[in-house]
Amino acid sequence: MAKELKELTSRAENYSQWYNDLVVKAGLAESSAVRGCMVIKPYGYAIWEKMHDALDAMFKETGHVNAYFPLFIPKSFFSREADHVEGFAKECAVVTHYRLMNNPSGEGVVVDPDAKLEEELIVRPTSETIIWNTYKNWIQSYRDLPILINQWANVVRWEMRTRLFLRTAEFLWQEGHTAHETKEQAIEEADKMINVYARFAKDWMALPVIMGRKTANERFAGAEDTYTIEALMQDGKALQSGTSHFLGQNFAKAFDVQFAGRDGKLDYVWATSWGVSTRLMGALIMAHSDDNGLVLPPRLAPTQVVMIPIYKGEEELRRMVAEMEKVAEKLKAKGITVKIDDRDNVRSGFKFAEYELKGFPVRIVIGPRDLAAGTAEIMRRDTLEKETVSLEGIDEYVAQLLEDIQENIYRKAVTFRDSMITKVDTFEEFNRVLDEKGGFILAPWDGTTETEVKIKELTKATIRCIPFDTVDEEGVDMLTGKPSHRRVLFARSY
């Protein structure tokens, strides 16, 4: 499997192909027969579940609760917020009928023309509209606020071009939708949640991200302000990995959600929404993997340790497995997840390659020589380094190793990311860096959408964000020569 992978592509030649093969061969996902959708296989889903659980816990810690809203949204809801419909109209799946019938002219079935819906239903591309239509009934007074709700769901966006995990027609995500009494509270919420995302990326995915504000041009449809976390992939392209939006009173006004304030006056509710999706799986894969396959951070690996016996004959296999079961018990007692692969139909070397491909963080090998010496061979997936350690205290060794791996993967990603942030001042330099190096580019910008769009047309690079930690810096726009007050973060992106 991994051999095929290596022979087929190297990252330098065709990163897209490499990524795609890796996703398929590692058993994470595959394209479905339905255009642009994907099948997430059990191993891929196990990683998503890990992400889900960690995020869900973080949402609950920050005071949110889960709820669920309908998949179908009446078409008319979309026309309420002008920018919102503008942003999503081109990629909506629409339900027009509710019944099939046998084809009168022969085989198969056709849509029953008599079963046309009075009003079409839109398969949610995001749930702001149906949720705000519901919130209208839930909110009368400031005492009903804030509402801090999250939904785990699937959404559909009929994209022209799809890529496994990164952009599929249907994807899984969570979307938070909150309602607040004041503008300040809503902004604070949006800010809080983008920080939750950044923390999740760092602590769980071992992925450094740059937090910042989107430009007006790149903002979410219907938002007043969009915050983003931007990650860098190994091919030098950026990936928008999560967003949090301050929606102002736009949706409250569109759906007429007013509340009686402390002063007795009616006012519109302030809103936020925020989400991350299965795209994070793509980020995880593209950020850390190597030519041997996936590299999973231990905190997200469905199984952290795999144990593989070396043996001749059944009797020896039994002895190795018996020893491994003892070790496994010790590891489990430390909260470490373990798998013993005692399959007799494939050789050990095959297993080594297979678990490397799947990104198991730690491999423990025990053979007759080890058993005699009271040792085991331990390999860490991130560096592929092997070490022979005593079975005595192996549980502590592995527990520490898993932490080291998590930390090391993160540090490596930070080092790479930092090496791929370039400051440029001229457009020539900007183009050169884009073509020869890639990565993030910090460059002065005159602050106009016009210039931003022009740069995109000329270079395919977009402003990923205006980083939160940017400092005021007087300069001139690299394209127009007009005054610039700060540098912004450019990159080509997925």
Added chain:
RNA sequence: CGGGAUGUAGCGCAGUCCGGUUAGCGCGCCACGUUCGGGACGUGGAGGUCGAAGGUUCGAAUCCUUUCAUCCCGACCA
């Protein structure tokens, strides 16, 4: 939606230009044996509506028409 490519066994492919017995190869799978510290080997075996529909022909994986799907590159987007 434009450009390019590809659909033949679970996976990867050859055969298609130039139609001709029973459609082939590698991997995987099943059985037995030998192996086993980095992707083993031998022998035997199973597995196919050649993406689909229609047409041409004595005869179609191969030629023609239509259609569906997938991948890559663009435009669009999380």
